[in-house]
Each structure stands twice: as structure tokens, then as C-alpha cells.
Amino acid sequence: MKVLFALMLVSTAALADDAALLKCRQLDDGPLRLACYNAIPLSGAKTVVAVAAATAPTPNQLVQEFGQQNAAKVDAIESSIVGEFDGWVPNQRIRLANGQVWRIADGSDEAMSATNPKVKLERGAMGAIYMDIDGSRTAPRVKREK
Numbered sequence: 001m002k003v004l005f006a007l008m009l010v011s012t013a014a015l016a017d018d019a020a021l022l023k024c025r026q027l028d029d030g031p032l033r034l035a036c037y038n039a040i041p042l043s044g045a046k047t048v049v050a051v052a053a054a055t056a057p058t059p060n061q062l063v064q065e066f067g068q069q070n071a072a073k074v075d076a077i078e079s080s081i082v083g084e085f086d087g088w089v090p091n092q093r094i095r096l097a098n099g100q101v102w103r104i105a106d107g108s109d110e111a112m113s114a115t116n117p118k119v120k121l122e123r124g125a126m127g128a129i130y131m132d133i134d135g136s137r138t139a140p141r142v143k144r145e146k
Contacts, residue, residue, distance in 0.1 A: 076122040081133070087111040093145055094131070102131060106141035 024036035079096040088094065089109045095101050096119065117134040121142070124130050130139040 074123075076120055078118065078120050080116050080118045081114075082116060085112070085114045085117050085133070087113075087136075088140060094142075099146075100144065101146035102142040103145050104140045105143045108138060108140045110136055110138060110140075112136055 020036075020040045024033055024040070027033040027036055077098075079098045079100070081094060082097050087110045088104050090104055090107045092104045093101050094104070102121070112133075112135055114133070114135045117136075119134070120132045122130055122132065122139075124141075128141050129143070131142045132139040
């Protein structure tokens with residue numbers, strides 16, 4: 001009988017922890033979600049909370065992983081092209097200030113003249129990524145090289 005009672009207590013604690021985890025999981029804001037996980041009492045959910053806190057990517061990691069296979073879901077990042085930029089041609093590689101290298105993947109080209117232009121890489125329909133370069137008329141579809 002004591003074993004049954006102990007199991008019932010553990011089950012109830014686990015259900016309470018599951019409810020708290022589900023509540024946190026529904027939060028969209030990353031820092032708020034992490035704070036919610038950290039606020040869960042460390043009873044039966046000790047391991048789950050520790051894993052969730054240890055694997056939460058930092059904003060810098062999200063930027064560095066953008067455009068790679070199995071990367072966390074990020075809709076857009078911003079960076080810049082260092083130095084003089086005179087436009088692009090199909091298959092051209094473009095190195096960004098954050099160290100990433102992107103290749104023009106859509107056959108577009110554009111001549112322009114800019115110094116240290118800002119770029120915004122955004123996810124489009126069906127997972128395509130487009131590079132919006134300050135001063136350009138179009139945003140070419142790109143693929144992450146490095």
C-alpha cells in the first residue's frame with residue numbers, strides 16, 4: 001500500500017511538472033520561455049529543465065546557424081558586406097561581416113555601387129532565403145556556403 005501511495009505522489013508531481021513545461025513551451029519569446037523553465041521547481045522535472053536550459057541557443061548562435069541544415073527557426077538576420085560592393089552576378093559568393101558566405105542562387109544580376117552596404121537575409125516562401133542589399137532594386141535568392 002505504501003508503494004502505491006508513493007507512486008501516486010510521484011505521478012501527481014510529474015503531472016504538475018508536465019503542466020508547467022507545457023505552459024512554458026507555448027511562450028514565443030525565447031528569454032521569457034527560458035525564465036519560465038527556470039522558475040519550475042526542481043522536483044521530478046530536474047533533468048528536463050537542465051537540458052532545456054543547456055540547449056537554448058543564444059542569439060549569436062541563431063545568427064551563425066541561419067541558412068544551414070537543421071538550424072533553429074529564425075526568419076531573418078542582418079549584417080553587412082565589408083568594403084566596396086559593385087553588385088552581383090549568378091553564382092557569385094558574397095562574404096558578410098559576420099563571416100558567413102552566401103552564393104547567388106537564382107541567376108539574377110545587378111550592377112550597383114555601395115560601401116559597406118547593410119544586408120538583410122530573410123526566409124521566403126518554401127524556405128528560400130533572399131538577400132536584401134541596401135541600395136539594390138531586387139533581392140536575389142541565395143544559399144549558404146559557409
